[in-house]
Amino acid sequence: MKVLRALCIFAFLAVAFAAPPMPDSVVNAQEAIRDLWQLAHEGIFMNTLPWRYRDLQAKWADFLYHEGPGIVNSYYDAKFPYWTAGARWHGKPRFLRMVTFADTKTYSFRPSHDAMKPEVAALLVQRFAEKMPIPKTEWGKDLSLAQPGTTKSHPHSADR
Secondary structure (H helix, E strand, O other): OHHHHHHHHHHHHHHHOOOOOOOHHHHOOOHHHHHHHHHHHHOEEOOOOOHHHHHHHHHHHHHHHHHHHHHHHHHHHHHOOOOHHHHHHOOHHHHHHHHOOOOOOOEEOOOOOOOHHHHHHHHHHHHHHHHOOOOHHHHHHHOOOOOOOOOOOOOOOOOO
């Protein structure tokens, strides 16, 4: 009976603290963006990316610097329109320092203690994913190997 109760509690906690479903813009983005979104929900936000994501660093930094402050301010202004201390308590100054690169240390937080911090971090990643072009894997969907002037139904026709 105690084991069953423990399993029920574990299942409840797993559902309660699970990350929300990944938005389509993130699902269809590069692996690095999907990883950043997942890390945000685990309590980690980075403005300086690890070496394996070096190809994305310049675009990420440019996005954060130019669009990040507006996203952070809009989020916290909507949540705390008349209570600036609440915005400070829930991480607004730290996120603003990070998106302007006044602070380049990885921001670690506990999503179980403050649900707003992972929301802000994931929102930044999601908006970045929406700005990024479609990954190269999507580029060739409509391409054909047919020679110019041939029909799609007979791409290998030698009579033409």
